Amino acid sequence: IACMAVVSILAKSATHEGVQCTRFLTRPMEQGVHDQATVFLNLLQWRIHVPSLTTWVFTLSRRVAVLSTDLFEALIHLAENSALNFALGMIVFSAASPRDPPRQLACGLVALCLAQTGAFDSHDLRLEDVWEEEWEYLHFNSLSSPAPPASDPSFQVDVLLLAFGCELEQLQQACMRTLGLLRAAGFGGAPRVVASV
Numbered sequence: 167i168a169c170m171a172v173v174s175i176l177a178k179s180a181t182h183e184g185v186q187c188t189r190f191l192t193r194p195m196e197q198g199v200h201d202q203a204t205v206f207l208n209l210l211q212w213r214i215h216v217p218s219l220t221t222w223v224f225t226l227s228r229r230v231a232v233l234s235t236d237l238f239e240a241l242i243h244l245a246e247n248s249a250l251n252f253a254l255g256m257i258v259f260s261a262a263s264p265r266d267p268p269r270q271l272a273c274g275l276v277a278l279c280l281a282q283t284g285a286f287d288s289h290d291l292r293l294e295d296v297w298e299e300e301w302e303y304l305h306f307n308s309l310s311s312p313a314p315p316a317s318d319p320s321f322q323v324d325v326l327l328l329a330f331g332c333e334l335e336q337l338q339q340a341c342m343r344t345l346g347l348l349r350a351a352g353f354g355g356a357p358r359v360v361a362s363v
Contacts, residue, residue, distance in 0.1 A: 222271075222272030223253050224246065227276055229329035241285045242285075244283050245282065246276070248282065252275055252348060256271070270340045273336075286323060291341040293335070323337075
């Protein structure tokens with residue numbers, strides 16, 4: 167919106183006689199940008215769709231569904247609903263932060279919730295330097311119920327990597343961060359994860 171406002175103001179400035187465009191906006195031009203941005207927002211009826219945690223959960227769940235077989239549709243739907251519930255809780259109980267982009271948190275939520283359904287082994291999401299016992303404690307206490315054993319080994323974490331557009335380590339980091347935020351938001355009382363030596 168601000169970029170559209172700046173372009174609009176600069177275009178108007180360039181059309182006036184004797185006015186030269188400068189590299190920096192003056193104080194009156196900043197107010198003009200604000201006013202022009204307000205005009206654009208009014209034209210859009212203040213409907214701006216910024217990708218949120220819930221929209222990313224939905225989008226990523228749909229990508230996983232498209233890339234997997236029909237056998238997993240029920241598990242994916244269950245995981246999506248669970249991830250959306252956790253996402254809403256995270257939105258209510260924790261402040262948004264640039265350190266935690268919605269897409270990254272959604273990757274962690276969808277992956278963790280799919281593991282909870284038994285679609286695959288949750289240990290595939292554990293970083294190598296995290297003790298297995300710590301992972302299980304954090305994972306189970308944050309999500310409130312232990313994951314059943316994987317129901318079908320044909321569902322691979324590679325499907326998630328392709329759907330999410332990330333590497334395994336990025337997904338593992340997203341899961342760890344998501345579990346930490348879930349715990350901080352009151353979804354479990356797990357201790358801080360300690361890296362193994």
